[in-house]
Amino acid sequence: MNKILGVVAASASALFLFASTAAQAASCDPGKPGADLSFEEAQKVYDCLKADLYAGYQKGKKRWIPVEHVKDYRDWTPVSTVPAAPGFHGGRFLFTYVNEVGAAEYLKYAEENVKMPAGTLIAKESFAVTDKGKVKRGPLFFMQKTAAGKSPETNDWYYYAVAPNGSPMGVPVVKACHQCHAENFGDRDGLGYPVEEARITK
Numbered sequence: 001m002n003k004i005l006g007v008v009a010a011s012a013s014a015l016f017l018f019a020s021t022a023a024q025a026a027s028c029d030p031g032k033p034g035a036d037l038s039f040e041e042a043q044k045v046y047d048c049l050k051a052d053l054y055a056g057y058q059k060g061k062k063r064w065i066p067v068e069h070v071k072d073y074r075d076w077t078p079v080s081t082v083p084a085a086p087g088f089h090g091g092r093f094l095f096t097y098v099n100e101v102g103a104a105e106y107l108k109y110a111e112e113n114v115k116m117p118a119g120t121l122i123a124k125e126s127f128a129v130t131d132k133g134k135v136k137r138g139p140l141f142f143m144q145k146t147a148a149g150k151s152p153e154t155n156d157w158y159y160y161a162v163a164p165n166g167s168p169m170g171v172p173v174v175k176a177c178h179q180c181h182a183e184n185f186g187d188r189d190g191l192g193y194p195v196e197e198a199r200i201t202k
C-alpha cells in the first residue's frame with residue numbers, strides 16, 4: 001500500500017463505517033470475513049442482497065438529493081464486472097454505475113487529462129462483510145458533474161450519499177468527499193475508479 005492510499009484508508013473507514021446497517025436478509029451472510037472473499041463469493045453476496053439494497057435506498061424522503069437519480073441508477077452503465085473491495089477498504093465492496101452522458105469517457109479509465117462532461121452522473125453502491133462473515137448494507141454514493149463554473153470549490157462536482165435506510169446523509173462534502181477525490185485523483189477529474197481487476201474494459 002502506498003502512502004497516499006494509507007491516508008485514504010484511515011479517513012475512509014471513519015467516514016464509511018458509521019452508516020452501515022445490518023442486512024435484513026441474514027441468508028446473504030457468506031460466513032467468512034470480507035477480506036477472504038473471492039470475486040465469485042462477493043458476487044454471490046451481491047446477487048442475494050441486490051433487491052434489498054435497492055429497496056432500502058428508495059425509502060423515505062430524499063430532501064436535497066434528486067429522487068430520480070436514486071430511482072434510475074440501476075439503468076445506467078455498470079463499470080465494474082463484480083462488486084470489489086479496494087485493498088484499503090477492508091471488507092467494503094463497491095459497485096459503480098455511470099449514466100449515458102459520462103459512460104464512454106469513464107470507461108477509458110484514463111490516468112490524466114480527464115474531463116468528464118457536464119451532466120455526468122455516477123452512483124456507487126456499497127456493502128460490507130464483517131470479520132465474522134456478516135453482511136452490512138452500506139451507503140449509495142453519488143457524484144454529479146455540473147455546468148462549468150457552478151461549483152468551483154469542488155471542481156464542478158456535486159457529491160451526495162443516501163444511507164442504507166434511504167435517508168440523505170448530511171456530510172460536509174468538501175471535507176468528507178471532495179478533498180480526498182481531488183487530492184488523490186486530481187489528474188483524473190477526481191475519479192477513483194474501481195480496482196483494475198474489476199473494471200469493465202471495452
Ligand code: HEC
Binds near residue numbers: 011
Ligand atoms: C478517503 C478517500 C475518499 C473519500 C473521503 C470519499 N471517497 Fe469516493 N472514492 C474514493 C475511492 C478510492 C474511489 C474508487 C474506489 C472504487 O470505486 O472501487 C471512490 C469512488 C467514488 C465514486 C465512484 C466514481 C469514481 O470516483 O470512480 C463515487 C460516486 C464516490 N466515490 C462518491 C463519494 C462521496 C459522495 C463521498 C462523500 C460522502 C466520497 N466519495 C468520499 C475515495 C474517497
